[in-house]
Amino acid sequence: MVGKEIRRWICAALLYEGGPATVVRLAQLIPGHPEPHHVSQQIYELKKVGLVEKIGVGAGGKPTWRLQDRFVSTNEITEMIPQIERAAREKVALYSDRDAVRTEILECLREPAPPPGQKPVLSKQEILSRCRSAVSEHEVSQILAELVADGRLIAEGSGAKRRYWAAKNMQLSLCSLIQIPEVPIFQDEKTIRARFAEGKAARRRSAIGGAVTATFDRRGNCLELVINKEFLNGR
Incomplete structure (x- = not known):
């Protein structure tokens, strides 16, 4: 269902309601039950041309909409009403688990x-x-x-x-790391570093209260693992 068609159904649904309605209610009334997100996009298009207006809030604090006085119905809109009456009786889930x-x-x-x-x-x-x-x-x-x-x-x-x-698993095993001979290990007074690859850091994740920090590139590959000796010593 394209935008122009949805806009016609919105007008027919508001005419059927005879009063304010939320986007969710309109999605329930329109045959085929388009996503509320798509209905919302088109109702703002109708607002731009002055055919609908926002007047308050409904269930769940959602905005309610009604037809402007300048709206003039057509035979095509009127002929949509019986289909809306049938759609109104259908049970439909508009949101996912x-x-x-x-x-x-x-x-x-x-x-x-x-x-x-x-x-x-x-x-x-x-x-x-x-x-x-x-x-x-x-x-x-x-x-x-x-x-x-x-x-x-x-x-x-x-x-x-x-x-x-x-993405690759970001929870790395220290036991597995020390069994990989080609991984260079660097150590200074405060840290132990395992360098897996060169690259641009995009994300860091810490574990064990900040004692271990892993650095990843944007593809999820681990670049470096840093162990803070001071944290491990209970500081």
Whole structure:
């Protein structure tokens, strides 16, 4: 459903309501039940041309909207009302279980196991198609952004070319590190440093009360691990 079509349905839904309605209510009334995010975008387009106005708040503190007096209905708008009446009787979920979607996103980027030296790389649309709990594409976009910010996923590109993949595990085992002979170890009076690779630091994470700090590049590769001797000695 394109923007112009959604705008017509918004006007018909507000006419059907006969009074103020929230974006969520309008999404429930429009056949096909577009995402509230898309309805919100189009209602602001209608506000720009003076066909609707915001007049207060409704359930959950969400803004309510109504038709302006200058709005003039058409036969096309009137003929939409019976479809809105049917849509109003449907039970529909407009929002996702975000925890379930988050789990499904991480799972689909781990499975199936990729060939050695490769990693699962997916677009947002591919991820969306694999998340059974996802209701809203906008919510999937928000959750992907959260996972990238948390360092759980790596993203590159923009728009339709943006791709996501799982970051490497950032919880490193000290026992595993000391068994890797090619990792150079540097030590001074205060710290022990394990240098894994050269690169530009993009993120640091600490553990054990600040005793251990790991530095990562933007792809999630660990560049360096620093152990603070003073913290370990109980200072």
